[in-house]
Amino acid sequence: METLSWLCLLLPLAGVAVLAVAVNRLSREAAAWLGTAFAFASFVCAAAVFFGVLGEGESQRQHIYTLYTWAGSPTFHVPLSIQVDQLSTVEMLIVSGVGALIVMYSVGYMHGDPKERRFFAYLDLFLFSMLLLVMAGNFVLLLAGWGLVGLSSYLLIGFWHERPEPVAAAKKAFVMNAIGDVGIAISIFFMVRDVGSTDFHTVFTRGPEVWAKGGSTANWVALGLLVGAVAKSAQIPLHTWLPDAMEGPTPVSALIHAATMVTAGVYLVARTHVLFENAPNVQEAVAILGVLTLLMAGVIAIVQTDIKRIIAYSTMSQIGYMFAAVGIGAYSAGMYHLLTHAFFKALLFLGAGIVIHALANEQDVRRMGGLRAVMPRTAVLMWIGTVALIGFWPLSKDEILADSLHHGGSVGWIVFIGGLAGAALTGIYAGRLMRLVFYGEMSDFARDTFHADHGESPWVMFWPVAALAAGTVLSGFLAVGFGSVNHFGNFLAQTAPTIEPTVSQDVITTLIAWALGGAGILLVWRLYADPARVAAMRSRFQTMAIIAEAKFGWDELYDNIGYRPAVWLATTFNRVGEVYVIGGSLWLARVVVSALARATALAQSGVVRQYATVLASGAAVLAVYFLGKANL
Amino acid sequence: MKVGVEYFIAVSAIVFGIGLFGVFTRRSPLILLLSVELMLNACNLALISFSRQWGTHTGQIFALVVMGIAASEVVIGLGLVVAVARRKGNLDVDRLAALRN
Numbered sequence: 265m266e267t268l269s270w271l272c273l274l275l276p277l278a279g280v281a282v283l284a285v286a287v288n289r290l291s292r293e294a295a296a297w298l299g300t301a302f303a304f305a306s307f308v309c310a311a312a313v314f315f316g317v318l319g320e321g322e323s324q325r326q327h328i329y330t331l332y333t334w335a336g337s338p339t340f341h342v343p344l345s346i347q348v349d350q351l352s353t354v355e356m357l358i359v360s361g362v363g364a365l366i367v368m369y370s371v372g373y374m375h376g377d378p379k380e381r382r383f384f385a386y387l388d389l390f391l392f393s394m395l396l397l398v399m400a401g402n403f404v405l406l407l408a409g410w411g412l413v414g415l416s417s418y419l420l421i422g423f424w425h426e427r428p429e430p431v432a433a434a435k436k437a438f439v440m441n442a443i444g445d446v447g448i449a450i451s452i453f454f455m456v457r458d459v460g461s462t463d464f465h466t467v468f469t470r471g472p473e474v475w476a477k478g479g480s481t482a483n484w485v486a487l488g489l490l491v492g493a494v495a496k497s498a499q500i501p502l503h504t505w506l507p508d509a510m511e512g513p514t515p516v517s518a519l520i521h522a523a524t525m526v527t528a529g530v531y532l533v534a535r536t537h538v539l540f541e542n543a544p545n546v547q548e549a550v551a552i553l554g555v556l557t558l559l560m561a562g563v564i565a566i567v568q569t570d571i572k573r574i575i576a577y578s579t580m581s582q583i584g585y586m587f588a589a590v591g592i593g594a595y596s597a598g599m600y601h602l603l604t605h606a607f608f609k610a611l612l613f614l615g616a617g618i619v620i621h622a623l624a625n626e627q628d629v630r631r632m633g634g635l636r637a638v639m640p641r642t643a644v645l646m647w648i649g650t651v652a653l654i655g656f657w658p659l660s661k662d663e664i665l666a667d668s669l670h671h672g673g674s675v676g677w678i679v680f681i682g683g684l685a686g687a688a689l690t691g692i693y694a695g696r697l698m699r700l701v702f703y704g705e706m707s708d709f710a711r712d713t714f715h716a717d718h719g720e721s722p723w724v725m726f727w728p729v730a731a732l733a734a735g736t737v738l739s740g741f742l743a744v745g746f747g748s749v750n751h752f753g754n755f756l757a758q759t760a761p762t763i764e765p766t767v768s769q770d771v772i773t774t775l776i777a778w779a780l781g782g783a784g785i786l787l788v789w790r791l792y793a794d795p796a797r798v799a800a801m802r803s804r805f806q807t808m809a810i811i812a813e814a815k816f817g818w819d820e821l822y823d824n825i826g827y828r829p830a831v832w833l834a835t836t837f838n839r840v841g842e843v844y845v846i847g848g849s850l851w852l853a854r855v856v857v858s859a860l861a862r863a864t865a866l867a868q869s870g871v872v873r874q875y876a877t878v879l880a881s882g883a884a885v886l887a888v889y890f891l892g893k894a895n896l
Numbered sequence: 897m898k899v900g901v902e903y904f905i906a907v908s909a910i911v912f913g914i915g916l917f918g919v920f921t922r923r924s925p926l927i928l929l930l931s932v933e934l935m936l937n938a939c940n941l942a943l944i945s946f947s948r949q950w951g952t953h954t955g956q957i958f959a960l961v962v963m964g965i966a967a968s969e970v971v972i973g974l975g976l977v978v979a980v981a982r983r984k985g986n987l988d989v990d991r992l993a994a995l996r997n
Contacts, residue, residue, distance in 0.1 A: 870993030876919050 265316040267330045269348050272309035272356060273395045275302050278412035279388035283381055292380045296371040300383030303364035303391055307718065310356040325350055325758065328401050328465070340460055345401035347464055351759040354599065355398035355531055358606045361735075362523045363391045365728035369614050370515040372725035373621060383423060387519070390416035392525050398531060403452050403462040406532075410448060410492065413525045414441040420520060421512040440505045443496025451488030454481060464650060468538040486543035489536055497529030497583045499557045504803040504818050506580055510572040514620060518613035522532055522579050523606040530586040530602050534595040534760045541593070543801020548675050551591025555682035558584025560816055562689030567812045570627045571616045574697050578653060579609055581686060585664050592825050593665035595760035596753040601660040603752070604739045608652035611732040615646040618729065619701060619720045623713045629697065630635050632705030637871075639720045642703045648733045650694045653779035655687055658740030659774060663765075666745065666773040670765035680773075687777045699792045745770045760841075898973045904945030912938035925980070929973045936966045 279302030283295055290298065317325050331346040346352075367387050374380050393416050397409030422434030428649050455467050456479065458474045475482035483692035493499075498506035503680075509521050520526070533540060533550060540547040558581045565577035582605050589598030617644065619635060620627055636643040655661040661683070667697070720726070742752040747767035756762070765773075791797045867878075911934055918931030919938040945954025981987055 871990050872992070873920060873923075873989060880916060880920075 265313055265327070265348070265765070266310050268309045269327075269329060269346060269399070270331075272306050272360065273346060273392070273399055273562055275306040275309065276360075276388040276391035278302060280385050280392065283385040283388065287381065290381065292416065293371075295381040296384050299388050300318070300364065300371060302388055303360065304607070305368040305671070306391065306395070307357075307360035307364045310353070310360040310568070310785050313348060313841070314353045317348065317350065324371065326474075328463075330401070334679055342402060342404045342462060344405065345463070346405075347401035349759050350756050351535060351599070352398050353559050354603065354756065357393060359394045359398060359524050361517055362606050362610050363387075363394070365612065365731055366515050366519040366523070366610060367391075369455065369518075369617070369725050369728040370513075372722040373515050374513065375722075379423070379701070380434075382435070383420075383513070386416055386419050386423070387515075387678065387793070390420065390520060390525075394528075396608075397528055399493055402464060403448070403455060403467065407445065407448050407452065410496070410528070411445055412535070413520070413528065413604050414438060414445065416497075417509070417525055418519050418591065420516040421509045424513055429508075430511035433505070433511040437505040437509050438733040440502050442494050443502060444492040447488040447491025448493070449488075451485045451492075453490070454485045464535070468536075471539055472542045476541060478544055482543040483546055483866070486536075486540050488584070489532060489539065490546055493529030493532045493550075493587075494553065495529075496532075497526050497587065497694065499529070499553050499583065499587055500560065502814075503580055504794060504822060505556060507573050507576045507815070510570070510576050514613060514617035517576070518610045518617070521576065522609040522613050523813040526579060526583060527586065527602045527605065529660065530583065530590055530598050533587070533590040534599055536670045537590065537593075537760065538597050547591055547593075549591075551588045551679055552677050554584045554587025554589075555679055555686075556584075557581065557687040558588065559682055560685050562693060563808070563812045564815050566689065567809055568693075569630055571619065571697065571701065572613070572627055573754060574629070574693060575609070575616060577614075578690070578693060579605075581662075581690065582609065582653070585683060585686065587660055588683060589664040589667065592668050592671045592676055592679055592763070593761070594664060594763045596750075596762035597660070597663045599756060599760055600743050600752050601664055603653060604658040604660040604736065607732050607736040607739055608649045611645060611729060611736055612649040612653065614725070614729045614732065615642055615649060618642050618725055620722065621725070623710060626709065629700040631707055631709045632701045633704045633710060634702070635710060635714075636702040637706065638714055639702075640719055641726065642729075645729050645733050646698060646702065648736055650698050652655055652692050652736045652740075653694045655777050655784070656781065658736070658742075658743050659808035660740075660743070661687065662770070662774040662777050663743060663745055665777060666765040666770040667763040669769045670763050670772055684776055684780055687781040688784045691781035692788055695785035695788035699788055725880075739834050745774070802871035901945050901949045905942060908938045908942040908945070910938075911935075911941065923990055925973070925989055927978045928936055928989060929970060929977070933966060933970065936962055954973075 279299055282302075283290070283299060286295070317327075326347070326349040328345055328347050330343045330346055333341050335342045336342040367384070370383065370387065374383050377383065390413065393409055393412030395409075397406060400406035400409055418434045418438040419435055422430045424430050425434075440526050446564040452462055453797055455462050455471070459467050459470045461467065461470070471485070473481075475485065491502075506521060506526065510517055512521070540550065561577045561584060563579035565574050565581065568574045568577060582601070586598045587604070589595070589601060619632065619639065621641065622635075623632065626632070652658060665680055665683045665687075668676045668683065670676075671679075743750045745765075747770070750762070750764075753762040753764075791801055811817075913933045915934030915936075915938060918934065919928055922928060922931065940962055942961045943955040943962070945955075947953060947959075955984065977987065984992075
């Protein structure tokens with residue numbers, strides 16, 4: 265199993281190496297399929313490892329495989345080690361499984377792009393980085409994976425670098441993620457100082473002993489990790505990069521910015537839950553931030569017009585649920601929502617990708633409409649995703665809400681109420697997306713652009729989406745709730761404990777959430793039946809709509825507190841510092857040196873007798889000095 | 897009467913002073929060379945008198961070396977004087993200040 269684990273991690277990297285070395289010697293299609301093959305091979309290894317872990321006894325499911333000592337000193341060393349346990353195998357399956365499907369989808373989506381080979385090399389690089397992140401056995405290796413996914417995300421967001429927007433979006437994502445990397449690095453410094461090790465096992469056992477519960481160091485450690493999680497998972501206040509990241513190709517949005525990388529923050533909190541439980545205030549902050557994000561993103565998603573941005577805000581909102589879950593200690597519920605979300609959000613993105621692909625890269629939902637008639641298969645798949653998103657099935661969101669009800673206390677109630685409000689918002693924005701894209705009158709634009717003879721989508725794009733739809737439905741059976749066996753929670757129990765709500769709490773929550781989600785859809789359907797109703801609704805909630813359309817002004821806020829002061833400072837330093845301080849000091853140095861030089865040049869007369877005189881007087885002075893000294 | 901070392905040093909200092917005065921005041925390179933020669937010999941006198949006082953030969957050997965160097969210096973110096981005289985036509989050292997710039 266050790267070999268399989270390393271293979272799972274390194275196969276995508278081998279894919280990168282092969283694609284990078286082969287370059288033009290491979291045809292575009294061969295390169296694309298090769299990248300896909302490596303991803304699938306990695307998935308096969310991950311599945312083998314998963315069943316291996318499953319076949320072991322409850323207490324023997326945690327393995328640490330060390331290759332060698334990566335960096336070491338007599339008192340501190342960082343081994344190159346991976347940890348394979350319940351939590352990481354689940355993540356390995358998600359990353360390599362959903363990843364392989366999306367890489368396969370890209371074969372169709374990126375067909376004909378001039379940089380196709382590089383795209384697949386980047387995708388494999390991302391898969392390797394993400395697997396490194398979830399398989400790392402210590403914090404340093406985790407941070408290495410953390411940084412590498414940031415890098416591959418940067419490369420893929422800015423993949424179409426001929427246009428300025430993707431480049432700006434890539435930079436924005438990279439800078440915001442760098443803030444998170446710094447947070448994690450600071451936590452690691454505390455671990456090195458106080459624990460003397462960065463191994464997960466050592467930190468989790470020794471950490472709570474050396475850091476007093478709720479003490480300032482415990483808080484700083486958890487806060488550093490939280491900053492990292494918030495930046496990577498696009499939660500308030502470091503969320504503004506995610507909607508812009510939609511400038512990347514759609515498979516990238518599905519893989520990185522929906523299914524895997526952005527949920528890494530949830531994985532981080534679940535993985536390090538010991539440290540968060542040691543700092544209860546910070547853990548409450550996790551839940552509160554999650555609730556704030558899920559509500560805000562849900563509201564913004566209602567007014568967005570770009571199909572990918574709607575799904576991006578929906579992703580932020582769903583990650584908000586996961587944060588709320590891990591913030592109240594329902595780790596396995598958070599991870600379960602991560603799993604189902606990986607399926608249904610990748611499904612929605614790839615479905616949207618099929619629509620975008622069919623409509624010549626148009627992303628504005630107002631120009632679509634009525635596509636159900638020409639794209640029936642896609643409509644069905646998108647409905648499966650939408651039903652999952654609203655929370656009808658799988659019941660992962662309802663599980664989080666039931667857990668929060670069981671958790672109780674002010675934070676529990678905030679999560680419960682906020683989560684239910686979010687369920688209604690989800691119904692509205694998800695219903696609106698479906699209504700605008702697939703129902704109503706087909707727009708002239710759509711009729712002109714859609715070519716029936718091309719069919720809906722190539723099979724290589726359809727089957728991965730269908731597989732994701734199957735995954736969405738089937739993943740619902742892993743944890744049904746209602747008092748039945750929670751396979752998922754039981755499997756994770758050792759590494760990510762859970763909360764068991766009572767059956768009545770579960771039933772009540774699920775019924776309310778269903779009702780609210782359904783009400784959201786019905787509301788949208790009634791509204792959009794008549795355009796006048798939409799306009800009336802908008803004018804009634806005008807202030808709210810304007811705020812939502814301005815995305816709550818975060819970008820402007822960061823412009824005003826970050827970008828503008830920085831630019832002002834730079835121009836001021838340029839005008840004052842560069843011109844007067846640096847230029848002035850250089851001018852002063854020049855003037856002083858040349859004056860000194862002119863003064864000393866006077867001594868160089870070229871008259872030999874003058875030199876002799878100076879020499880003799882010097883000797884005379886020395887003679888007088890030494891004679892005077894000798895007499896004393 | 898025993899002649900003490902201080903007398904030799906006094907003579908040496910006087911001769912050195914004469915040589916130095918010559919270097920400061922005269923413009924002719926020939927006189928300059930002559931004055932330098934005086935100063936060198938004043939040093940020789942001092943070296944030999946110290947050597948005699950301590951009963952060692954070191955100073956005398958130094959004096960011999962200085963004589964040798966003085967001789968070669970005069971050879972080069974006179975050669976330069978002849979060359980300068982041929983090129984410039986006059987022999988005022990204060991006007992030979994081409995190295996200033």
